[in-house]
Amino acid sequence: MDMTTSTVETNSSLRLKPKRTSAQAGSLDDRFSAALGALILLAAVGLWSTSALASPVPSGWTNLFKGVQYAVGTNNPGIAGNFPRLQVVRCIKIDLNDPDVRLFSTVKASNYAVESRETLTLTVPHFLKQNLLQIACDANYYNASPGGADPTSEGVSCDVFGLQICAGAVVSPQTTADTAGDSRFAAVLFTTNNQPIMIFANRPPGTNTAGIYTAVTGYYPILSNGVDISAAAAISYPDSFIHQVQPRTAYGLTQDSRYLLLMTIDGRQSGYSDGALDNETAYWITQFGAWNAINMDGGGSTALYMSDTAGNPVGLNHSSYLSAYGHERYVGSHFGVYAKPLPGFINDVTPLPDDNAATVTWTTTGPATSQVQYGPTVNLGFASTYSSAMLTNHAALLTGLSPGTGYYYRVFSSDGANQYSSGILFFTTTNYATANPIFDLTNVWMYGTANLDGVNWTAPSYDDSGWDGSGPGLLWVDTRGFANPNIPVPMITQMPANAATGNPYPTYYFRTHFGFTNSLNGITLQATDYLDDGAVFYLNGTEIYRLRMAAYPTQIFNATLAAGYPCSNSVDYGDAVCPDNWNVSGDLATNLVVGDNVLAVEAHNYNVASPDITFGLALAYTLPSSLPPQLTIQQSNSALTVSWSRGGFTLQQSSSPAGPWSSVPGPVVSSPFITTASTTPQFFRLTK
Numbered sequence: 191m192d193m194t195t196s197t198v199e200t201n202s203s204l205r206l207k208p209k210r211t212s213a214q215a216g217s218l219d220d221r222f223s224a225a226l227g228a229l230i231l232l233a234a235v236g237l238w239s240t241s242a243l244a245s246p247v248p249s250g251w252t253n254l255f256k257g258v259q260y261a262v263g264t265n266n267p268g269i270a271g272n273f274p275r276l277q278v279v280r281c282i283k284i285d286l287n288d289p290d291v292r293l294f295s296t297v298k299a300s301n302y303a304v305e306s307r308e309t310l311t312l313t314v315p316h317f318l319k320q321n322l323l324q325i326a327c328d329a330n331y332y333n334a335s336p337g338g339a340d341p342t343s344e345g346v347s348c349d350v351f352g353l354q355i356c357a358g359a360v361v362s363p364q365t366t367a368d369t370a371g372d373s374r375f376a377a378v379l380f381t382t383n384n385q386p387i388m389i390f391a392n393r394p395p396g397t398n399t400a401g402i403y404t405a406v407t408g409y410y411p412i413l414s415n416g417v418d419i420s421a422a423a424a425i426s427y428p429d430s431f432i433h434q435v436q437p438r439t440a441y442g443l444t445q446d447s448r449y450l451l452l453m454t455i456d457g458r459q460s461g462y463s464d465g466a467l468d469n470e471t472a473y474w475i476t477q478f479g480a481w482n483a484i485n486m487d488g489g490g491s492t493a494l495y496m497s498d499t500a501g502n503p504v505g506l507n508h509s510s511y512l513s514a515y516g517h518e519r520y521v522g523s524h525f526g527v528y529a530k531p532l533p534g535f536i537n538d539v540t541p542l543p544d545d546n547a548a549t550v551t552w553t554t555t556g557p558a559t560s561q562v563q564y565g566p567t568v569n570l571g572f573a574s575t576y577s578s579a580m581l582t583n584h585a586a587l588l589t590g591l592s593p594g595t596g597y598y599y600r601v602f603s604s605d606g607a608n609q610y611s612s613g614i615l616f617f618t619t620t621n622y623a624t625a626n627p628i629f630d631l632t633n634v635w636m637y638g639t640a641n642l643d644g645v646n647w648t649a650p651s652y653d654d655s656g657w658d659g660s661g662p663g664l665l666w667v668d669t670r671g672f673a674n675p676n677i678p679v680p681m682i683t684q685m686p687a688n689a690a691t692g693n694p695y696p697t698y699y700f701r702t703h704f705g706f707t708n709s710l711n712g713i714t715l716q717a718t719d720y721l722d723d724g725a726v727f728y729l730n731g732t733e734i735y736r737l738r739m740a741a742y743p744t745q746i747f748n749a750t751l752a753a754g755y756p757c758s759n760s761v762d763y764g765d766a767v768c769p770d771n772w773n774v775s776g777d778l779a780t781n782l783v784v785g786d787n788v789l790a791v792e793a794h795n796y797n798v799a800s801p802d803i804t805f806g807l808a809l810a811y812t813l814p815s816s817l818p819p820q821l822t823i824q825q826s827n828s829a830l831t832v833s834w835s836r837g838g839f840t841l842q843q844s845s846s847p848a849g850p851w852s853s854v855p856g857p858v859v860s861s862p863f864i865t866t867a868s869t870t871p872q873f874f875r876l877t878k
Contacts, residue, residue, distance in 0.1 A: 246272055248281065248477050254496060255324050255529035257288030260506070263474060273470050275435065278463035280494055280507045281478040282325055282452040284527055286384040292528040293380050293404040294321060295329060295356040299347065306335065307347040308354075308362045311520035314493035315503030316344065322501060323526035327452050328439055328491045329406040330354055330362070331374055332522030340490070341520045343676050348522030352407025353377050353396055362523075364396030364407070373427065376484035378441055378450075379405040386443055386450065388482050390414070406486075406525050408441065412472040413483035416445070420468030423485075432485075435465040437492040437510050441525075442480025451480050452525070454494045458510035490514075491521050499531075499613030500568070500598065516764065535610040539601055541617035542860075545593040545816070547838025547878055548617065550574075550601060551585045551860050558603035558610070560584040568598050568614055580605075585860035587840060589878070592714070592773060593812070594621030623812035625716055628704055631679055631806045632662045635702045635791075639686065639695045641748040647699060648728040648790040654701050658686060663806030664720055664766075667694045670801050676767050677804065679720060685803075694803045697748045700791040704809070706784055712814040713782065714775040722766040722804040723796035724752025730788055732781045734774045739794065752796040764796075766804040819876050825867050832874050833862035839876035847873050 248263035263279035265272050284291060296309045296317070311334050318326035331351040334341035350362035352374035364377070377392040382403040389397055390411040399405070409432065410423040424433045437457035443450060453475050457465020466474070468485065475483045490511035495503045505512070511519040531537075539552040550562050557580035565571035574586040584603065591597065596618045602611045638657035646652060661683030666673060669692060673681035688695050717727075717735070724738035726746055736742060738754040757768045793805045819839055824831045832841065841858040842851045854863065854874075 246277070246477075248279065248474075251283060253532055254282075256532055257285040257291040258325060258527060258529045259283040259285075260496075261478060263477065273466075275464040275466075276462065277466055277470070277474075278456045278507070279474050280454050280456075281475070282327075282494065282506075282527075283478065284325070284450040284452070284529075285448065286380075286386060286450055287448055288529070290528075290530045291384060293384060294323060294526040294528065295354055295404055295406055296350070296361060296522070296524045297356050298359060298361050303347075304363065305349050305365065305367050308350045309348045309522050310344070311337075311341050311346040311348055311522050312344050312524065313518040313520055314524055315495050315505070315518060317524040318495050318497060318503045318526060319501060321526060322497075322528075324497050324529045325452070325495070325527035326503075327454065327494045327525055328487050328521050328523065329408075329525040330523035331409065331487045334520070334522055337520075344520050346520065346522075350523050353379075353392060353399070353405050354407060354523060355379070355399060355402055355405035358382070358403050360399065362407075364392055364394050366394045374407055374409055376409060376411050377405060377407040378443070378484065386447055388443055388484065390484070406441075406523065408484040408486035411482070411484050412440065412468055413442065413475060413480055416476070416481050418469055418472040418476070420472045424468060432488075433468055435467055436489055437463075437465050438471045438488045439486040439492045439494075440471050440475050440483050441486055442475045442478070442483035444479050445481035449479065451475060451478050451483070452494065453478060454492050454507040456492070456507050456509065458490075459508070459513055462508070487521070487523065490519050493518050493521075500616045531613075535605075535608075536601060536603055536612050539612050539615060541599070541615070542837025543591070543597075543617050543619045544836050544838035544878075545620050545622055546589070546591045548588045548591060548597070548619065549585055549837035549839070549860050550588065550599065551583070552601050552603075552612070554582050554584065554603050554605075554610070556605050557582055558584075558605045560586055561602045562586040562588060562599055563602065564588055564597050564599035566595065566597060570598060570600070570614075585858075587838065587857075587859040589838070591619050591838075592775060593619055593623060594625075594716070595619050595773060621812065622817045623714075623815035625810040625812055626708075628706070628809040628811060629702070630808045631664065631718075631720070632682065633702055633704075633807070633809075634660055634662050635665060635700045635805075636660045637665055637683075637685055638699045639688070639697075640699075641697075642699055642792075643748050646731070647701075648788075649731045650786070650788040652701075657699070657701075659683075664804055665698075665700070665806060666802065666804045667698075668802040669693060674765055674767075674802065674804070676765060677720060678767065679806070681804065691798075693799060693801065694795055696751065696795050696798060698793045698803055698805065700793065700805060702789050704787050704789065706782060706787055706811075708784075708811070709813060710780075710782060710784065712775075713779055714773050714812045715779055715782070716810045716812060717770075717772050717774070717807055718810075719770050719807040720766040720804060721756060721770060721793060721806075722764075722802060723755045723794065723800070725791050725793045725805070728790040729774075729779075730781045730783065731790075732778075734778045734781075735772055737770055737772070738796075746792070746794075750794055751798070752794045755796045765802075821874060821876055823874065828867050829864060830867040830872070831862050831864050834876060835861070839878060842875050842877055844873045844875075845871060851875065851877075 246265040251259040265277040332348045334346045353364040354362040410427040412420040438455040455466045456463035494506045542549045560577040562574040563570045636654045664681045665683040667685040727735040841854045844851045
């Protein structure tokens with residue numbers, strides 16, 4: 191082993207406030223100012239009528255993340271004085287004073303062009319997951335080309351209406367082009383230290399954006415200085431559709447500017463939630479503590495998500511679009527929040543993975559034991575060595591891992607009276623070996639639809655020349671007559687459906703030959719597939735993997751249906767819109783041979799009435815490779831600090847480089863290790 195001795199600037203002077211100064215009040219458009227003055231009495235009457243309601247009232251706040259809280263509200267039309275429609279309301283409260291809270295919006299599109307290609311469409315849950323956010327929702331109005339307000343896929347060019355800024359970069363300027371048709375001027379801006387300003391009429395060219403780090407824009411104000419002004423907004427911003435009962439997204443600020451509120455009201459779902467009018471939206475966001483508020487893009491775009499402990503999106507509301515189409519709308523503008531986990535007995539959980547081992551460290555608020563459970567799925571299944579030492583700084587070593595593989599894990603600590611655990615978290619091991627391609631997704635496969643129960647069709651010697659046909663991937667059949675436009679790779683070869691039933695066959699069979707001439711010692715096969723729905727894979731006649739099928743040793747027949755469908759953690763579930771990645775190593779890879787090999791696959795549908803099946807697979811391989819760690823020793827007076835930068839190692843010591851070597855008591859598996867320097871030579875090394 192190798193052994194050697196060895197930002198973002200905050201502008202504190204710029205503090206913008208959400209309350210409008212007299213100058214800002216004068217900048218409101220004349221129509222809105224006139225309407226507001228004419229409707230003072232009407233607004234007061236509206237405020238009196240809503241404040242007289244004994245209910246509905248929201249729930250108390252629940253902590254989701256550090257600086258982020260969540261509350262819900264419901265309306266019962268059967269109670270006297272309530273609104274005459276069902277409403278389910280969700281609200282996120284964000285502490286803008288929390289130093290760990292960061293705000294984020296949609297980034298600029300590649301090949302950016304102002305007013306035409308400012309952003310690319312993306313669902314809210316995908317926006318959350320791609321950017322590792324904790325909270326995400328819809329934001330500005332937009333126009334996609336093609337598709338307008340309702341594009342048919344992600345990645346479509348969008349013109350965002352009104353000002354939008356992401357990480358200090360202007361994504362959409364407030365231009366005169368945004369004033370065409372319905373004006374979108376109501377903006378909320380944040381400085382680098384999250385100080386907010388809400389501008390109801392940010393008319394072109396808009397306010398000075400120097401020092402602004404994040405900004406998004408809605409349609410019109412509904413709440414000003416604690417007063418419902420939605421009736422004035424309806425006059426100033428006439429729109430025969432938006433002012434009707436609709437699903438809603440609204441943003442608000444509290445009177446002290448400390449809290450940002452993101453609120454959704456579900457709608458268009460009879461028996462669950464009907465939606466809301468402007469004044470009802472103003473009422474609800476007031477109940478959650480808003481002093482000023484604006485109406486954002488809503489309708490089918492309304493979506494509010496949080497992340498689970500593994501970073502996967504979890505829906506907080508239930509949008510009308512998801513209810514109708516099975517996935518969220520592909521929108522052009524989003525708003526998100528980064529936040530840290532809530533502090534508890536267990537804190538600061540940090541994985542440090544290497545290729546085939548990992549070190550996990552964490553702290554506890556009091557002395558406690560240490561252990562980590564881990565595994566390739568959320569069911570975990572493995573555990574590190576249990577340590578009964580009562581410590582506040584913990585480290586556990588996980589061994590026997592596969593390179594380039596994702597692992598779920600959670601940490602456990604007990605103080606004797608109580609046992610504590612983190613949520614389920616995730617890391618991916620490194621892979622120092624380079625993936626070497628065998629064939630890609632456009633590989634040619636023979637395909638067949640005949641029932642092959644009892645036939646040894648996976649054997650290398652089997653003659654598949656009489657099958658239905660052959661062609662490059664992706665291979666597909668869809669009785670609706672078109673290739674799925676949401677699948678991100680080409681669908682090239684169309685296969686036949688069952689003419690007798692009008693549906694795809696329950697099972698399609700595939701075979702391909704490939705040559706291999708490299709070393710077989712320690713090889714790992716790496717597969718990437720796009721598959722709808724389940725499959726069993728065979729290499730030279732031996733089963734090597736099952737994907738979304740009944741577990742081995744359950745026998746699989748032609749009529750056997752898949753046990754699941756692709757992208758089950760996505761709102762686009764059911765279609766092959768995301769890849770499956772899996773590895774084969776050890777005993778399962780031993781039937782790979784130098785020379786000609788046959789990979790055979792049987793793909794099964796999830797439902798006999800499902801209209802489609804899709805299949806394509808790319809195959810690569812890696813061979814073992816190691817990268818020695820770097821060990822650093824520093825001495826300061828009598829203190830000796832031994833440190834290293836990679837996880838998965840155990841520190842050993844000796845009085846001689848020739849040994850004998852022994853593990854430092856603990857054992858010590860995390861860096862740094864601090865000890866007292868000796869008058870005699872000391873040697874250290876890392877080992878796996």
